[in-house]
Amino acid sequence: MIDTKERILQVALKLFARDGYEGVSVRNIADVLGITKGALYKHYESKQDIFDSIIKRMKESDTEKAKKFDVPVGTFENAGDACRNIAFENIKAFSIEMFKYWTEDEFASNFRKMLTLEQYRNPEMAILLNQYLTGGVVGYAKDLIRESLLNTRNSEKDAEIVALEYFAPIYMLMGLADNSDDKDTALKMVEKHIDYFMEIMRRE
Template sequence: MNTKEKILVTALRLFAVYGYEAVSVSRIAGELGITKGALYKHYKNKRDIFNCIFEYVCQLDVERSRKSGVPEQDYSDMPEAFSHVLPKSLGDYMKAQFHYWSEDEIACNFRKMLTLEQYKSSEMSALYQKVLVSGPLEYTERLLCEMSKRQKKQLPSPHALAIEFYSPFYLLLSMSDGVERKETKEEIAKSYECYIDDFLQRHFSQKLKEERKL
């Protein structure tokens, strides 16, 4: 890990514990054993560090989207892509999301920082919603809306489906945060994967069968 990466990881770890506003550039530099001048060779200021962290998180999300076969942007940016997503692709993406947000050090600390800061800043509150709550829910609702159109049987409203589909993600993520044992965390992740499989089987079994024939 080079110095620039170490600055990001260290800063985010401090943000996750004390909050973004409470951590100064001096404290980040001191934690790393470098001078503020040395830190400024890599980043303009604390906000620059934060922006780079967010950019990194977004970049990884795009990569997971592409790998799973789901749209990498919102519906307003690429509506056509939403009409071709397969149930299995959505399931694979959500499983990958759960492992990322519960296991990756940067993701975990970014999530913890947003959780702290959402009560202190309207900007951070909006970002918290976009990244972890309303943003994923709206994205999921749009995908399920398009997938429901291709089903012959009557399904609940896309909004109701999205709440049913996404709520366990956040609940089990919180449960994973509350345990220390790796084995227990793995059990929680497995239970989430089983839930996703069960949800798709209950609501999109016909489409899943068609996918397996391809």
């Protein structure tokens, strides 16, 4: 059974994801939990303190995910097919794992929804969305694609454009998963997209 401090964090993020950070008060959070504001303040000093704890949790989780998947960078430009196949499989596994994380993990999913809601009215949220799910991911994918997937025959391709071609459908399918009770369908579409994309890269 989770303790009160953890319950506050999870309930607050769920409300932020539904109503936006600005639309939720400490009183709202306390009411849903069935506790007083005073009881909540024993665990968190303010709504900002709750938000900061959410960010800390996501940073820790992000670090753990990065350590779990070792996708080499900088060693595949002139590598043989066997090494390149390893790169393909690692990138695919990492992409699928991250899709599942952002759509199936309740904490991560609510964090993503909160940032999506708030990105146009809160500059900090826009920066975080870019860091976690748009610009940051495309930048990471660009580096992987440049070093691992673009061989000597297609090295003239713009790695950033290829990264966008790869990641944009995956990001779009996160929204599809949000609006469907059948998340497996979205996941299967992600897998088909990755396989199709990788096959094109192999041929080129």
